[in-house]
Amino acid sequence: MTELGESKPNVIVIGAGIVGLSTALSLQMRGQRTLVIDREGFAAGASRGNAGAFAFSDIIPLASPGVFRHAPAWLMDPGGPLTIPPAYAFKILPWLLRFSRASRPSEMTRGVAAQSALMNHSKKTLLDFLRDAGLGNMLRREGNLQVYESDREFEASLPHWQARENQLIPFRHIEGVDAIAEVQPGLSSRFTRATFSPEWYSVDDPLDYTLNVAEKFQDRGGKFAIAEATSVTADHETASIRCADGRVLVADKVVICAGAWSRPLARSLGDRIPLETERGYNTTLPPDALDLRMQITFGGHGFVVTRLSSGIRVGGAVELGGLDLPANMRRAEILLNKAKDFLPGLRIGDGVQWMGFRPSLPDSLPVIGMARGTNRVIYGFGHGHLGLTQSAGTASLITELALGEPASIDLTPFRADRF
Template identity: 55%
Template sequence: MSAAEADVAVVGAGIVGIMTALALQDEGRSVVLIDRGGVAEGASFGNAGAFAFSDVLPLASPGIMRRAPRWLLDPLGPLTVRPAYAHRIAPWLFGFWRASGRAAFERSLKAQAAMMRLARAEMEKRIAAAGLGSMIRSDGCLEVYESERELEFSKANWERRAAEGIGFRHVDRGEIDALQPGLDLRFVRGTFVPEWQTVSDPHRFAVALAETVFARGGRLVKAEVRRIEAVNGGGARIVLADGSAIAARQAVLAAGAWSKALATGLGDRVPLDTERGYNTTLPPGSFDLRRQLVFGGHGFVVTPLETGLRVGGAVEFGGLELAPNFRRSEAMLAKAKRFMPALRTEGGRQWMGFRPSMPDSLPVIGRSHAGATIVYAFGHGHLGLTQSAATGRLVADLLAGRAPAIDARPFDPRRFREGN
């Protein structure tokens, strides 16, 4: 068995791993990225492309369990569990129920808001340093409602966002038409978030950042990681599927939805599961889309990209092994056609990706039970792109042994073992 050497080994070359590598390089560390698929080939490839800094509200929230059964009755709706996976998702759903209690929700909201403030600041710095400002759209985001009642139901959550300094305004049909012409008349009210941003294409954005990593001396190893081992006296050993190994002074586990088994091997049983997200990317010119649209009542968004128009979202629990059910993509596309009558739906490319999600809606960022030289950075759910730069900053702080930029205790993997 051969062994190569590295300063810091980052397992996972998605957007979180890339941002972590950049943060470590800022401090003079040398980094090797390890990924079985290459750069940004997982959830970073086909996500909705939003910097969702205003999404401070945890998905696990008071009252959500009363609404979930209605969603689950529709196998193609915003939330579904594949029957073959129902028994495996039960523990995660129990944790989600616990996290939706009022006190737990308030703790998660406070942590998420702090994380988003750091995320915005760190992302702005990273974009400027990499010279990627031309890839950022600052058109805002429009969420639309089919009734006054739907808007009223949402207002409590918007007030919570306002308390965290997030700007928005509720709009009537006339302003909806000004912000986005061509929507079906069923949408009578909306909420506009003017500071919302999107990237021109999330995969190209991640690849551009990875090129910066490589230009600064980082390297990529395309290989499947079989396990991570803590080394007595410090350091880590990354064992690959071909039997070879990489010895590193420190290691970061940022393998997204594939992180659970590797963390379990290190003695940390984190309740990570996978939300399978679906989308269809239509060719450029399919609709005159001015900004990202959110159809919250139906669980999907429509995003303008330089590569086309992306219709996607929703949540399906089905793990990593079941075949995709692209009828979900087709259902969202059919709805989008009803909501945007001039939309041309021909020539689309379907995609399914795995969102690594925790029951309390917070990522796992902290040291492994196996040793301080191994740090976790996974479980961001829908917010991997948004929180990637902040995660890189926190990981760099932890590996340097200094106080993190924000209170990192809410993200510690031990929060589950301690029953918090």
């Protein structure tokens, strides 16, 4: 842990995941003395065990028309893409009602437009961020293969692909088992259709990438401390963070990028933001478990298989279960067994299981912008499955806000008070 010293930082960033660290490094590269604090350490949450993808084509919100038609079947299936533990069902109800409203066609149209703008900005920003940070060698451009078990499942996806085409996102459909095998061998013959997205990038390993961003930040003079923020206040000149151990940290500005733990900090500033957690599960197998050429998405089952430098990662699905319930690692086992069924050559021994919390808002858009009634506190959280994807873009937008510059995109859809 770095000693804080006596000098007041220009900015304190709460949260040492990939969004917080990217923001800290971006601020530092613009001349800001920056301190990062976190309750545990670097990459302690979702940044440690995610799928490692820059999923720039993933502009369709989870809340979309028709999702509730599938929800009963998903909830009845122990291995389905969505589950809600009975102990959490009542508590999640207000979030689900907001999710239902966000699923209306008009709301989805607005959500796709906002998500597309943020994705385009994040993609444009990422390459400059990697170059300036000296991390370009960690980027992979292998693409993503979305696979379908029937013509019916494929045809149901076409409106979403049309929405992507409207946003000039490149892709190509593939028909037939043999044609799919030319792109990615080893898939079960049950998958007769697929779609390849070439601009779906990835990193060698999300943990290594996040730790490298942290190292660059510290090498350039950035400071880090273990501290659990419990509340934030602001006046006309400064912002202050009260910590669980009694410390009070003061800076010109504070940025809240605490992921799933951001909601109580926002509430201390008067913003009641319906942030929930999608608990994601995965298993990381040895690197030789499968000859994998690109990330594969099994959309009908809600999980992906990814090749990382640390191994083959099988994970995904959504469990709306909050922060406190015990992990149900049976979810990881079910996904792994499905992957074995879908990829018969996959060797599933010697895997390491993991569960993490994805910070999720009902409309699938993050909160990026100023806190209520002050320009001293800036929010950047709630990215759901897309924290890594949108990390560089969010960092650049927060940096613009912190420096009083016009934002590169319209931030109205991402305002904290939209709820």
